[in-house]
Amino acid sequence: MRPFLIAPSILSADFARLGEDVDAVLNAGADVVHFDVMDNHYVPNLTIGPMVCQALRNYGVTADIDVHLMVKPVDRIIPDFAKAGASIITFHPEASEHIDRTLQLIKESGCKAGLVFNPATPLHYLDHVMDKLDVILLMSVNPGFGGQSFIPSTLDKLRQVRKLIDDSGYDIRLQVDGGVKVDNIAEIAAAGADMFVAGSAIFNTPDYKAVIDEMRAELASIEA
Ligand SMILES: O=C(CO)[C@@H](O)[C@H](O)COP(=O)(O)O
Numbered sequence: 001m002r003p004f005l006i007a008p009s010i011l012s013a014d015f016a017r018l019g020e021d022v023d024a025v026l027n028a029g030a031d032v033v034h035f036d037v038m039d040n041h042y043v044p045n046l047t048i049g050p051m052v053c054q055a056l057r058n059y060g061v062t063a064d065i066d067v068h069l070m071v072k073p074v075d076r077i078i079p080d081f082a083k084a085g086a087s088i089i090t091f092h093p094e095a096s097e098h099i100d101r102t103l104q105l106i107k108e109s110g111c112k113a114g115l116v117f118n119p120a121t122p123l124h125y126l127d128h129v130m131d132k133l134d135v136i137l138l139m140s141v142n143p144g145f146g147g148q149s150f151i152p153s154t155l156d157k158l159r160q161v162r163k164l165i166d167d168s169g170y171d172i173r174l175q176v177d178g179g180v181k182v183d184n185i186a187e188i189a190a191a192g193a194d195m196f197v198a199g200s201a202i203f204n205t206p207d208y209k210a211v212i213d214e215m216r217a218e219l220a221s222i223e224a
């Protein structure tokens with residue numbers, strides 16, 4: 001397996017001082033910035049768009065920005081995010097009329113591409129597109145809000161997708177998003193995830209480095 005990546009979700013960051021907060025979490029040892037985009041249509045919440053992604057790049061953020069699109073329709077916003085500095089763009093298959101076309105659009109824009117599965121979204125959407133994926137994201141909560149509890153059935157789904165990835169031979173990250181904490185990250189990694197989104201667990205504490213270090217210590221028990 002590839003090295004584990006920790007991707008703080010800036011949904012739980014301080015939006016009034018976002019650049020500083022993103023710098024702080026990266027300096028604390030985070031690998032990737034997870035950027036949640038919600039449209040108050042596909043999900044019942046409204047967050048941030050390409051201008052904020054561009055603002056983070058202008059502020060000097062050089063880490064990968066992992067844009068999790070919870071928007072419908074999805075295609076028309078993809079080129080804007082690519083121009084604004086997104087590194088990875090993931091979307092929910094239910095939000096796309098033509099999944100293969102959306103994946104191609106992301107790749108042609110120069111970004112890595114991924115599909116996102118809600119807790120009740122079936123895995124058959126993976127059929128016929130494994131060769132076009134850089135990331136598979138399993139939601140371990142229903143999308144729309146930070147601070148929810150991890151849904152335990154995600155562990156079985158992770159094991160299934162880990163097998164699909166390994167059997168396919170493709171180089172695909174397996175990301176998990178929702179309710180990831182210090183006390184469950186090892187179990188989630190053991191089920192096959194290698195990229196961990198965590199919002200409230202990191203940003204709702206005063207010492208980001210302490211939490212990220214604790215997460216890495218938990219992950220080390222799996223790597224060993
Ligand atoms: O995409 C989402 C929610 O829809 C996530 O990225 C959350 O922001 C994760 O927050 P925590 O569950 O880690 O607090």
Ligand SMILES: [Fe+2]
Nearest residue numbers: 009036068177
């Ligand atoms: Fe997310």
